[in-house]
Amino acid sequence: MVSLPIVQYEEKIIETVERNPVVVVIGETGSGKSTQLSQMLHRRGYGKIAVTQPRRVAAVSVARRVAQELGVQLGEEVGYAIRFEDRTSHSTRIKYLTDGVLLRESLANPELREYSVIILDEAHERSLNTDILMGLMKRLVKVRSSDLKVLITSATLDGDKVSKFFADCPVLNIPGKLYPVEVLYSSERPSSYLESSLKTALDIHIHQPEGDILIFMTGQDDIEKLVSKLEDKVRALEEGSCMDAIILPLHGSLPPELQVRVFSPPPPNCRRIIVATNIAETSLTVDGVVVQANQRAGRAGRTCPGKCYRLYPSRVYNDEFLDVTVPEIQRSSLAGSVLYLKSLDLPDIDILKFDFLDPPSFESLQDALKQLFLIDAIDENGAITSFGQKMAELPLEPSLARTLMEANDHGCLSEALTVAAMLSAETTLLPVQRKTEKKRKHSISNLADGSGLGDHIHLLQIYQCWDQSDFDIGWCKDNGLQVRGMLFVRDVRKQLSQIMQKISKGPPDVKANGKREEFRQDYRNLRKALCVGYANQLAERKMHHNGYRTLGFQGQVVQVHPSSVLSLDDQGKFPDYVVYHELIATPRPYMRNVCAVEMRWVIPIINKLKTLDVYKLSSGGMHHVEEEPVKNLPDLPKKDVEVPSTADDRESRIQAARERFLARKGKK
DNA sequence: GAGCACTGC
Structure with missing residues (x-):
């Protein structure tokens, strides 16, 4: 085996780790840090070691290599854990896992006492999960000062910045470039x-x-x-x-x-x-x-x-080109992360002052709080509700978690589970589309057309057809669906169903297999549940044409994505109200995956918006602190809400994405 | 009739 650069630094690394609770290791690609650091610490008798990776393939392949180097069976001393796949055992001492899995573990066990060493690898990628873990580690090394070692490793990350974040911890630089x-x-x-x-x-x-x-x-x-x-x-x-x-x-x-x-x-x-x-x-x-x-x-x-x-x-x-990657935490919706942090119930953590390496903007935090309030995950003081606590258990974005909770109360959980699972895998469902094969879509639309009600229903019907074929692989192929995508959906659905059984008071409605709703044809309960969950993603059709105005975005005009199966009525009009799964930032903003909803379901949401007091939400029900002057808060309509604004910051992010897109197009 | 990419529970 070629000797890796990092091996020469073993003594130095061990010595530094012994003396410090947190150490930053900067090692370029090829330095061997992902495979060697854990082994070094293992050799020196440290207890169980967790190494996080931002991606599943990396967790698996690095674990495999380390097991091979140590000459042990994968899953014994060396193992890995990713969603749906836990290859560890009681004898596991070195465990590779995705950052998302470690976050889930920390929900069940906030102090992570199982581990003596936690290594956050590839931190330069700035995944949202790793960023949150860094904040949690900062707290954890104080709580477990005597028995926890944390290593942050990265290829190019600004070592001084991380060091400063962790009370000026030492930074070790491992040269790695093997050839010019x-x-x-x-x-x-x-x-x-x-x-x-x-x-x-x-x-x-x-x-x-x-x-x-x-x-x-x-x-x-x-x-x-x-x-x-x-x-x-x-x-x-x-x-x-x-x-x-x-x-x-x-x-x-x-x-x-x-x-x-x-x-x-x-x-x-x-x-x-x-x-x-x-x-x-x-x-x-x-x-x-x-x-x-x-x-x-x-x-x-x-x-x-x-x-x-x-x-x-x-x-x-x-x-x-030299702009450093904008951390995910500064560009994506934070509702899920904010809910997660609130659910940890750490007495010393205030979400608005949570110690991030790169804090998200005050506005995007508020945006997240507003969304969480609208879906009842937090109360008017910003405190997590028992509802929100349950939602945090679900590995879903809050909108879909809320949909499941609502569906469970209205006899359509089975369908909602399917919709949530299908949306989790949506991009891997459809086959590699070639411009020459447009016909495929029609073969499936004979069986499932969304009943005119939109894409969520369409996805549900596709899965139900597959279910009726006894999950036949050939059926997927015949209908142009990616087999591995559909199998993933089935796994997700099963996982969500198990969690719902765990957290719901009564027996959850999972066995029914959707018969009742199917017979109703209008999927009314399911659509209502979606409306409740997507309270922050509502749009109202403009009076005289088929454009929509989002209720969450100050009057932003959006279109239904051309791929949508939503139908027009006799007059050639789309429904008056829809909820959408996501907005796509192109020169023309599109709603992708829309579902028709009814006005009477929308009214309670508008009413709730009127009671929203962002000042109270963000002060966490306690005295507000000085640093953010009130005058900087966006003005929220308290009365006469016609166009409620709940996502100002997201709007500006979308706007920025559009500008970047246009700039790129312009260059071509 | 238009679609930036990639990742995670």
């Missing part, structure tokens, strides 16, 4: 990145010695175009003029069996040209890559020297 990577820039900005990538890749293929090429593109669409163009060009090359080449696409919606092709070595005298999304940036390491046609130099130089071609001038790179 030469970086080459284009002299000017290309008019088309696609054409420029094509030209550069061919040029490299024809003129450079052997070694694989990795090209980064922004999306599946461009990947498919580039792959087909590359195939044409390579085929057209004169026989024997240069080595062979195989072109491999790589992106998230590619089935796993096609993804793994990039791990098998090419035939002799053949160069692989891999065209990937940023999935290859972090999730997967492709051996043999020596040349890249875009910006991620870290992926080359792993096993031998490499080259990185940047298809734009260095000035562009320096001026426009």
